Amino acid sequence: MSRILLTTTIPYVNARPHLGFALELVQADVLARHHRLLGDEVRFQTGTDDNSLKNVRAAEAEGIAVRDLVDRNAAEFARLAGPLSLSCDDFIRTSADPRHRSGVERFWRACSADLYRRHYEGLYCVGCEQFYPSDEQCPEHDAPLQRVSEENWFFRLSRYRDELYGLIDSGRIRVEPAERRNEILAFIAAGLSDFSVSRSQARARGWGIPVPGDPGQVIYVWWDALGNYLTALDYAKGEHGHWWSGADRRIHVLGKGVLRFHAVYWPAMLLSAGEVPPTDILVHDYLTVDGRKISKSALSGVGGGQGAPGVLSAVGGASAEVCPGASGSLDVSGRSGGGLAGTDLSAVDPIGLVEAYGVDAVRWWLLREVPRVGDVDFTARRLIARHDGELADGLGNLVNRVVSMVHRYRDGIVPEARETALDEVRGQARGLVIEALEAFDFRAATAAVYAVAEEANRYVNRVEPWRLAREGSPRLDAVLGTLVATCRELADLLAPFLPDASVRIAGQCRGERLADPVPLFPHHRPRGPAPARASSVLSSHPSPVTAGRAGG
RNA sequence: GGGGCGGUAGCUCAGCCGGUUAGAGCAGGGGACUCAUAAUCCCUGGGUCGCGGGUUCGAGUCCCGCCCGCCCUACCA
Numbered sequence: 001m002s003r004i005l006l007t008t009t010i011p012y013v014n015a016r017p018h019l020g021f022a023l024e025l026v027q028a029d030v031l032a033r034h035h036r037l038l039g040d041e042v043r044f045q046t047g048t049d050d051n052s053l054k055n056v057r058a059a060e061a062e063g064i065a066v067r068d069l070v071d072r073n074a075a076e077f078a079r080l081a082g083p084l085s086l087s088c089d090d091f092i093r094t095s096a097d098p099r100h101r102s103g104v105e106r107f108w109r110a111c112s113a114d115l116y117r118r119h120y121e122g123l124y125c126v127g128c129e130q131f132y133p134s135d136e137q138c139p140e141h142d143a144p145l146q147r148v149s150e151e152n153w154f155f156r157l158s159r160y161r162d163e164l165y166g167l168i169d170s171g172r173i174r175v176e177p178a179e180r181r182n183e184i185l186a187f188i189a190a191g192l193s194d195f196s197v198s199r200s201q202a203r204a205r206g207w208g209i210p211v212p213g214d215p216g217q218v219i220y221v222w223w224d225a226l227g228n229y230l231t232a233l234d235y236a237k238g239e240h241g242h243w244w245s246g247a248d249r250r251i252h253v254l255g256k257g258v259l260r261f262h263a264v265y266w267p268a269m270l271l272s273a274g275e276v277p278p279t280d281i282l283v284h285d286y287l288t289v290d291g292r293k294i295s296k297s298a299l300s301g302v303g304g305g306q307g308a309p310g311v312l313s314a315v316g317g318a319s320a321e322v323c324p325g326a327s328g329s330l331d332v333s334g335r336s337g338g339g340l341a342g343t344d345l346s347a348v349d350p351i352g353l354v355e356a357y358g359v360d361a362v363r364w365w366l367l368r369e370v371p372r373v374g375d376v377d378f379t380a381r382r383l384i385a386r387h388d389g390e391l392a393d394g395l396g397n398l399v400n401r402v403v404s405m406v407h408r409y410r411d412g413i414v415p416e417a418r419e420t421a422l423d424e425v426r427g428q429a430r431g432l433v434i435e436a437l438e439a440f441d442f443r444a445a446t447a448a449v450y451a452v453a454e455e456a457n458r459y460v461n462r463v464e465p466w467r468l469a470r471e472g473s474p475r476l477d478a479v480l481g482t483l484v485a486t487c488r489e490l491a492d493l494l495a496p497f498l499p500d501a502s503v504r505i506a507g508q509c510r511g512e513r514l515a516d517p518v519p520l521f522p523h524h525r526p527r528g529p530a531p532a533r534a535s536s537v538l539s540s541h542p543s544p545v546t547a548g549r550a551g552g
Numbered sequence: 553g554g555g556g557c558g559g560u561a562g563c564u565c566a567g568c569c570g571g572u573u574a575g576a577g578c579a580g581g582g583g584a585c586u587c588a589u590a591a592u593c594c595c596u597g598g599g600u601c602g603c604g605g606g607u608u609c610g611a612g613u614c615c616c617g618c619c620c621g622c623c624c625u626a627c628c629a
Contacts, residue, residue, distance in 0.1 A: 183556040187624075190555070256557095256623055285557095285623080371565070374558060375622065382564080385578070393591055401588035408587070443565090447577095461593040466586065519589045 002248035003041040006032050009254045009262075010047040010094065010228050013073035014058035017080055019366075019378060020255070020287045022350035026366050027284060027442060028253040029086045033496035034437050036087075043089050043243050045232050048074040049225040050095030051208045066207055070095055083354040084363070085499050092232040094224060103231025104224055105212045110273035114156040120196065124148040124203070153198035153211060155223075160268040161192045168263060173277050175263055176440045177372050180256065180283040184263045192264065197223045226266045230275070244275060251280040259283055282440045286375045289348050353383075357524055360501040361387035367442040367497055368450075384524045391501070395453045395490065396521035401460065402483040403508050403517040409469045412513045414484050415477035421463075422486050425455040429493055437496075449493045456486045484509055 008028045011021050025046065032044035050070045059069040074093050081088055094100045108115070124146050165188045167173045168181060175181035197220040198211050204218035211217040229252070233240035244250065254262050259281070267277035353362050357380075365383040368390070370376050406412055432448035460483065468476040491505035504520050 179557055183624075186555055190625090260624070369564075374565090376564085388589095389578070392589060397589055397591050399588095401592080403588090405587045457592055458594095460587075461585075464585080464587090469587085517588080521589080523589065 001039045005243045005247045005250045006044045008046040010049040012052045012054045013048045014054040016076045018348040045090040047092035052221045056205045056207045083351045100231045102236035104227045114272045118154045121149040152196045154194045155197045157192045175281045250278040253282045288377045360498045368446045388525045392521040415481040417478035417481045419478045419482045
C-alpha cells in the first residue's frame with residue numbers, strides 16, 4: 001500500500017471549462033480511483049488559478065469586477081466534478097482559499113536564498129501584457145509599445161540545471177511519455193537562465209499576491225499557480241508533510257504546453273525551498289474539435305451571451321491554445337474575437353456533452369480514443385461510434401443477454417456452478433490494467449477491460465446456451481454462472497474508468513436472483529426511418545460535415 | 553531560427569533495442585445464429601509504411617536532406 005498524491009493543473013478561469021480540461025480531470029480521476037481500489041491511500045486535488053492577468057482582462061472585457069468574474073467562472077470548474085463523476089478530494093482556488101496566499105508567502109520566503117532583484121527594461125504592450133523585443137508597433141494591437149523600466153524579483157534557476165537534469169535523466173522524476181522526457185532533457189541541456197518571478201503592481205493591475213516584504217511587486221502567476229500543489233496541503237501551517245514528502249508518489253497530470261513549468265521551474269522551486277520534487281509528471285496532448293483547435297473564438301459567446309472571452313488558457317495546459325495573441329496561434333479569427341460561426345460550440349462544453357450523451361460515453365471516449373502522444377480530434381460522430389459500438393453493443397448487450405438468459409432459463413436465479421473458460425482473459429485484464437495505467441496508457445487499459453467483454457460474447461456464441469437449454473443440458477448452469485461472474489467482474493474492472501456504468505452493471509448482476517434486464521447504454525446513433533427525428537437528437541452536436549460550414 | 557514529436561490500409565491507430573509473406577479496431581463485403589439494445593459470432597483487408605538519398609546480407613524500424621502537421625523556445629536590433 002502506497003500513499004499517492006495526484007494533481008491536475010489549475011486552469012485560468014477567464015472562460016468556461018472545455019473538453020480539453022475535462023480530459024485531464026478524467027485521466028487524473030481514473031488514476032485516483034484505480035489506486036484507491038488497489039488499496040493505496042490517495043489524495044486527488046484540483047482547483048483554479050484565479051490570479052492570472054488573463055482573468056483581469058476577461059473581467060475588463062465583460063465590464064465586471066475581477067472578483068465577480070473569477071468567482072463565477074471558478075464555480076463552473078468546480079461544478080464539473082458532478083457531471084464528470086470525478087472523485088476529487090479537494091478543490092483549491094488561488095484567490096479565495098485561505099490556505100493559498102499564506103502558503104505562497106511562506107513558500108516565497110523558503111526560497112529566499114535563490115531570489116534576488118534585478119533591473120529590467122523592455123518594450124511592453126499593455127494590451128498583450130507582455131514584452132516585445134522590437135521597438136516597433138505591437139503586432140497584435142497596432143499600438144505603440146511602451147518603454148517599461150522596473151526592478152523585478154528573479155529566481156536563480158540556472159544553478160539547478162545539473163541537478164534537474166540528473167533527476168529527470170535518472171527517472172527520479174519520471175516524465176511520461178518518454179517523448180516528453182526527451183524533450184525536457186534537451187531543453188535543460190540547452191541551458192537554463194534565471195526567470196522573473198514578480199512584476200510591478202501596475203503591470204499586474206493590482207491583482208495577485210504581493211511579494212512578501214515588497215508590496216510594490218506581485219508574485220508571478222506561475223510561481224503562484226504552481227504553489228497550489230503545496231498550499232492545498234496546508235503548507236502554510238507546515239502540515240504538508242503527510243501528503244508531500246510523506247507520499248510515496250507525487251503525481252502531476254498536465255498538458256504538453258506546460259511541461260516546462262512542471263518539469264523544470266517547479267522542481268527547482270521545490271529544491272530551493274528544501275522540499276522533495278514530484279515523482280511523476282504525466283503529460284497529455286491536446287484535443288481539437290471538429291478539426292479546429294479549441295480556442296478563444298470557439299468559446300466566444302458561450303458564456304451566457306456576455307461574449308465571454310476566452311480561451312481557457314491555462315496553467316491548465318489542457319487547453320489547446322495556451323497564450324492567445326502571443327503564441328502564434330493559427331486561429332485567424334482570434335484577433336477580432338468574432339466567433340466561428342461554423343464551429344460546434346457546444347461540443348467543447350463537457351457538461352453539455354454529458355447532458356447529451358451521458359457521462360459514460362464522454363469518459364469512455366476520452367479514455368479510449370485519446371492516444372498517448374499526438375493530438376486527437378473530437379467529434380460527436382466519433383463519440384457516438386465508440387459508445388454505441390463498444391458500450392451499447394459490446395458491453396451493454398453482453399450484460400443484457402446474460403441477464404435475460406438467466407431469467408429465461410433459470411427464473412433469474414444465478415447458478416452456483418462455474419466453468420473456467422473465461423478465467424484467463426479475466427486474469428489477464430487485471431494485470432494489463434495495472435501495467436497500462438502505470439505507463440499512463442489509458443487506451444491500453446480500457447482495451448484490456450473491453451477485451452473481457454469481447455471474449456465473453458464469443459463464449460456465448462460458441463457455447464450456445466439456448467441450445468443447451470433446449471437439450472436440457474446440465475452444463476447450462478455452469479455457463480450461466482460463468483457469465484454472471486464475468487459480468488460482475490466487468491463491473492469491478494470498469495470502476496475506475498466508468499464509475500457510473502460500473503454501478504449499473506453491478507446492479508444488474510447483484511444477488512441470488514437478478515433484477516429484470518434493462519438496457520444499460522441506450523444507443524445514440526440516429527436510427528429508424530425517421531431521419532428528421534434523428535437529426536434533432538444530434539442537433540446540439542451536428543456532424544463536422546454539416547456543422548463546419550453551415551453558419552459561416 | 554533552434555529544439556521535441558508526429559506523418560503506416562477509406563477512417564482512428566499498434567508496430568520495443570533493424571530480420572520470415574507490415575498488424576488491430578471501425579467502416580465496407582459475405583456468411584452463421586437467435587439469448588440479447590436489428591445486438592452477437594465467423595470469414596474477408598493486399599496499403600509507394602510523407603518524399604529523396606545513404607548505411608547494411610537485410611530498414612516503417614538506423615543516418616542525412618526535404619515537405620507537411622503539432623508543441624516548446626527564440627526572434628543576430
